[in-house]
Amino acid sequence: MNTNIKLVGVGGQGTILATTLLSAAILDAGFDVKMSEIHGMSQRGGSVSSEIRFGDKVYSPVIMKGNADVLVSFELMEAARNVDYIKKDGIILVNNHKINSMVTLNGKVPYPKGIEEDLKSRVKTYVINATELAIKLGNVKVMNVIMLGALVKAMKLEHLDFIKAIRENVKEKFIDLNITAFNVGLELIE
Amino acid sequence: MKKILTGNQAIARGAYEAGVHFASAYPGTPSTEILENISQYKEMTAEWAPNEKVALEAVIGASIAGGRSLAAMKHVGVNVAADPLFTFAYTGVTGASVLITADEPGMHSSQNEQDNRNYAKFAKIPMMEPANSQEAKDMLVDAFNISKDFDSIVLFRVTTRVCHSKGTVELGERVEVPFIKYEKNFDKFVAVPSIGRKLRHKVEERLNKLKEYTETSKWNYEVTNGSKVGVIASGISYEYAWEALGETVDYLKLGFTYPLPEKLITDFCAKYDKVYIIEENDPIIEEFAKTNSKNVIGKDLFPYTGEMTPDVIKRCVLSQNVEGVESNPEMFVGRPPTFCSGCPHRGFFYELGKKRKKIVVAGDIGCYSLAVGEPYGMMDWLICMGASFSSGHGAQRIFDMNPDEDRRLVSIMGDSTFFHTGINSLLNTVYNGGNTINVILDNRITGMTGQQDNPGSGFKIQGEVTTIGNIEGVCRAIGIKHIRRVNPNDLQQTKDAINWALELEETSVIITDWPCVLKKKYNDDDYDMYKDLWQTKDIVLEDKCTGCKACLRSGCPSLIFDADKKKVTIDSNTCVGCDVCLQICPFDAIVKEEK
Known part of the structure; x- marks a missing residue:
């Protein structure tokens, strides 16, 4: 059986680095792995998603609705948008950070209220204050790696070598910060 | 060695292993990263071309001269390159040659869903289709063998999910392929009718051989x-x-x-x-x-x-439907892509929007096509690369002939699109005495596909400094008499230019001149030109903000309306200080941050 992880967020939040680190560690552990992302228009503040599937043998690089074991959402409303990708017994990890879209910014439609509660009523949900924690670490961008740490713990993947993946895929001056962020993420899940 | 690569990275690796000497492309999703990755290998020369036809023609020349060559483009790019393709299909190659077409079933970032497998039959050339990254690399190496053995360019067809999915790839080594000694070969490469008729028969002979080959190909x-x-x-x-x-x-x-x-x-x-x-x-x-x-x-x-x-x-x-967790549509609203904070297109579309009732806007392909959405709604049509100036001209002709219409055409394209096929379109307008307003949104980069350099950006693909194509000079040279260059972040200047152009009865050009907020590379001249480039952010004086929301009509994602306080705030993480909102605010409630 394959494990299917879908990461969603808003353009610029770093979903691609998170999937890159995840796939590097998984590949290193000897699994077959495929990942998929959509480029192009989605870079301009639109919704983005990337997907990773691993196991003994993976065919399709894409995860269909109802097939994700885990949904990792870097933004609150994006979790609500993508919740139908999760299997009925799957889990969701959501950063409780809100990013307005063009329609909520100009005040035409309010940013929906009660998303956390709604998610919890549908599926096992871990709410994580990753943006807040990243700001405390001094760089809001490492939110993605904090979320990765939480994901690794929730999926029981700690035995994989993520420190190596970070060292090999992150610019040198950001390596220590990312390792710290990863460890912060690990501590967030019981 | 095993690596995890996207299909596009694997294709670049395949080109490297196949001993490719020269590659040319025009950016287009999902093909863009093929050439970007090829450019990382010093053994190959990689070049951005101004359009796909030019890219393929450069590749044809490289092949005739005896080198291994590759062109890459998105599916609609092959339409642009179709002219040279169909004749190169007749002449065959000297150095092996491959054309990569990256198709988009599902149209994630494209205007149509054309199936370019049809081109193989149409041009009578062999075609290969990898299913994953490993095949993308291995098949591309073999595509060059087939090109050599059958004396034909090979169409290599990939799709978005092959291009942008990552999978494991077992890497091979590069095999250096010597250049084939150049000898003038009139009967092969000079496609005048008398020779074309002979080549036509060779194409059928080649197809017959390929029909035998395909039955035993290891890829089937x-x-x-x-x-x-x-x-x-x-x-x-x-x-x-x-x-x-x-x-x-x-x-x-x-x-x-x-x-x-x-x-x-x-x-x-x-x-x-x-x-x-x-x-x-x-x-x-x-x-x-x-x-x-x-x-x-x-x-x-x-x-x-x-x-x-x-x-x-x-x-x-x-007849199986997979059911997952049910979603609640009340918990999310749309999140369409939009102009970035500090995007130089914002000021222009804000001012143009005030003329909405008088004008018809012919759009084109690029970031500015996002002006189709909220809050601008500024696009009457969008067809293909370079079509805004020419389709705008045709539309203006009909409006001018129709006594019931009193509309002016404003045609819009970016710098990269202007270099791609826009110059010809503008030439048509000025030559035929058209009276449209032609806007070139020059942000000094190919933006939508992810900041690729172009003939106006000042850099080549590998980062070397090069000539900056002079857009204004081109316009003057083809005979445009009325040209204004404005800083689109200066709303008064932009408004004046639009009003000025609307009064003219001859072809006019407005060039908006400010770099893409994501552009990374600048040379010294740039810094002289754009002195205030992203120096200080803007902030809202809370006591002065009346909550009138006038600034929100700029559509800037850094402006956040707080519904409880009825005030606007500016997100300092994303604001770059373009000052567009500052100029819009009727109450002087937005000011420059003190440094």
């Missing part, structure tokens, strides 16, 4: 699971079929797909109770299979449009 093979049901698929559809149907069916996997292995397909069909042909978009394999076999099921069951993902296959073949 059967996978037997002991089923009474067969599936024929190529490209990513093969992976989707396995995902959906697994070992419950037998497979005929096709990788060398033009000419189709007719005997292989007919023999395969004869062995099964029924055979599903699973292919995205056009029923190309199916149309052949149905001529010889009665047990074939294709588009009678599967959709013509979109991607043939595993859920589609499960639904069509097994």
Whole structure:
């Protein structure tokens, strides 16, 4: 059986680095792995998603609705948008950070209220204050790696070598910060 | 060594291993990263061309001169390059040559869903279709062998999911291929009619040889699971079929797909109770299979449009719907892509929006096509690269002939689109005495595809400094008399230019001159030109903000309306201080942050 992880967020939040680190560690552990992302228009503040599937043998690089074991959402409303990708017994990890879209910014439609509660009523949900924690670490961008740490713990993947993946895929001056962020993420899940 | 690569990275690696000398491309999703990755290998020369036709022509020249060459483009780019392609298909190659077409079933970032497999049949050239990253690399190496052996350019067809998916790839080594000694060969390469007629026969001879070859190609093979049901698929559809149907069916996997292995397909069909042909978009394999076999099921069951993902296959073949967690539509609203904070297109569209009732806007392909959405709604049509100036001219002709219409055409394109095919379009307008307003949004980069350099950006693909194409100079040289250059972040200047152009009765050009907020590389001249480039952010004086929301009409994502306080705040993480909102605010409530 394959494990299917879908990461969603808003353009610029770093979903691609998170999937890159995840796939590097998984590949290193000897699994077959495929990942998929959509480029192009989605870079301009639109919704983005990337997907990773691993196991003994993976065919399709894409995860269909109802097939994700885990949904990792870097933004609150994006979790609500993508919740139908999760299997009925799957889990969701959501950063409780809100990013307005063009329609909520100009005040035409309010940013929906009660998303956390709604998610919890549908599926096992871990709410994580990753943006807040990243700001405390001094760089809001490492939110993605904090979320990765939480994901690794929730999926029981700690035995994989993520420190190596970070060292090999992150610019040198950001390596220590990312390792710290990863460890912060690990501590967030019981 | 094993690495995890996207299809595009794998294609670049394949080019490296195949000993390619020269590659040229124009950016276009999902093909862009092919050339970007090729440019990382110092053994190959990589060049951005101004358009796909030029890219392919450069590749043709490189082949004739004896080098191995490769052109890459998105599906609609092949339309632009079709002219040289169809004749190069006649002449054949000297150095082996491959054309990569990156198609977009599902149209994630494209204006149409054309199936470029049709080009192989149309141009009578061999075609290959990898299904994953490993095949993308291995097949590309073999594509160069086929090009050499059959004296033909090879069409290498990939799709978004092959280009942008990552999978494991076993790497090989580069094999250096010596240049083929150049000898003038009039009877092969000078496609005048007398020679064209001879070449025409050679094309048919070549096709006959390829028809034999395809039957035994290692890229076309059967996978037997002991089923009474067969599936024929190529490209990513093969992976989707396995995902959906697994070992419950037998497979005929096709990788060398033009000419189709007719005997292989007919023999395969004869062995099964029924055979599903699973292919995205056009029923190309199916149309052949149905001529010889009665047990074939294709588009009678599967959709013509979109991607043939595993859920589609499960639904069509097994009548299975996978149900996951139910979503609650009240918990999310739309999040369309929009202009970045500090995007230089914002000021221009804000001012143009005030003229909405008087004007018709002909759009084009690029970031500025996002002006189609909220809050601008500024686009009457969008056809293809470079079409705004020419289609705008045609529309203006009709409005001018029609006594009931009093509209002015404003045609809009970016710098990269202007260099791509916009120059010809503008030439047509000025030559024919047109009176449209032609706007070139010069942000000094190819933005939408991810900041690729172009003839106006000042840099080549590998970062070397180069000549900056002078857009204003080009406009003057082709005869435009009325040209204004404005800083689009200066709203008064922009407004004046639009008003000025609306009063003119001859072809006019407005060039908005400010770099893309994401542009990374600048040379010294740039810094002289753009002195205040992103120096200080803007802030809202809370006591002065009345909550009138006038600034929100700029559509800047850094402006956040706080519904409880009825005030606007500026997100300091994303604001770059373009000052557009500052100029819009009627109450002087937005000011420059103190440094």
